[in-house]
Amino acid sequence: MTRKRRRLWIVLGCGLGLGSATALALTAMRDNLVFFVSPSEIAAKAPAMGRDFRLGGLVEAGSLRRSTEQGRPSSRFRVTDGTGEVSVVFTGILPDLFREGQGVVALGGMLPDGSFRASEVLAKHDETYMPPEVAEALKKSGKWNPTTGKPPAAATWNTLEPGKPVGG
């Protein structure tokens, strides 16, 4: 075995060891690496009262109620992940991307009545990027309702010419 070959094996061996150590560490810590918990996880395992955490999910269609509390905008909406749901109260300005059907992440804690008091609400953007005309055409054709679900398969719209009606 030449010295080069020996060095190569040493590097590969170290890489394998380091890689598996990292994989094991990440698997062990996976519960701490999530950015938010979903409503169904809260239903399965109730979080401790008085401890702040992040709640994530979609804003349920038709659940948003806006009001004004002591001169500040206040909102009340439900966050759902399809199986569970949690109602959220928040006083403050919502981010630009906030809408019904949008993914959101709220920081706060549980109230005794089972709802969630948020001190901060962040909007999550999904991985779809489309011009307004295409979104409008999809909505008009009845293929997509942004307040209730994800857009249709990308191949059906990503080459659509803006301004033309959706075929088929």
Place this chain on the structure above:
Amino acid sequence: MQTSPVLPARGAPARSLHRFANPGRFLRISGRVLPFLSAAALVLTLAGLGAGLFLAPADWQQGDAVRIMYVHVPSAWLASFGYVALAVCSLLSLVWRHPLADLAAAEISPVGAGFTALCLATGSIWGKPMWGAWWVWDARLTSVLVLFFLYLGHVALVRAFDDPQRGYRAGAILALVGVVNLPIIKFSVDWWNTLHQPASIGLTGSPTMHFDMLWPLAVAALGYTLAFMAIVIARTRAAVLERRIHGLLMARAEAVR
């Protein structure tokens, strides 16, 4: 300790590798390629960014803020690709003691750090109006910040020793250890729930981005890639020449004494 680059070649693979180890040949070839590479990089980057900023449509919910993507996404890709290049040079340096790889690795890391900084800054500028936060500690953002620190650590470590060979060795080990971060960056958005959106463009499946936005992004990404290569090649040429001048000055100092 360091053997001379003119090793007796053993076998075909070793010979083919050492062909590129010759700094003189590198200077000749790169000197011919660099003007074309730089021109192509400039034209494609300007074309991609221009098309992204002025021709591409706005997004249906982000509005014009989507245009930050044409700066952010290519710099994020290059931050990772640059690290792959750094790791390859580190491997060539550690295992094959490739003298040119040492110089190239030392020149890649500042450029990679620059692209990563651009990625982090533009991401933050986009995050405030869209998400509602400049920064969050989710898995994607944190792992890219770690990448930035790895680059900075490499920049500092390579230059921290009086004997440059020891610096190259230490830097190569750091760079190879840091490779574990690359799959974490790529798959962080799939393995854990994050605030950062998952990838829109993958090897399988149709891209979830309209074609009118996709092509400026692709042109900009190609331009960024060529620009990264051109900057690194120009810096490595300067490093080779610097080392030659250093050698000549040392020889002259010896002769005078």
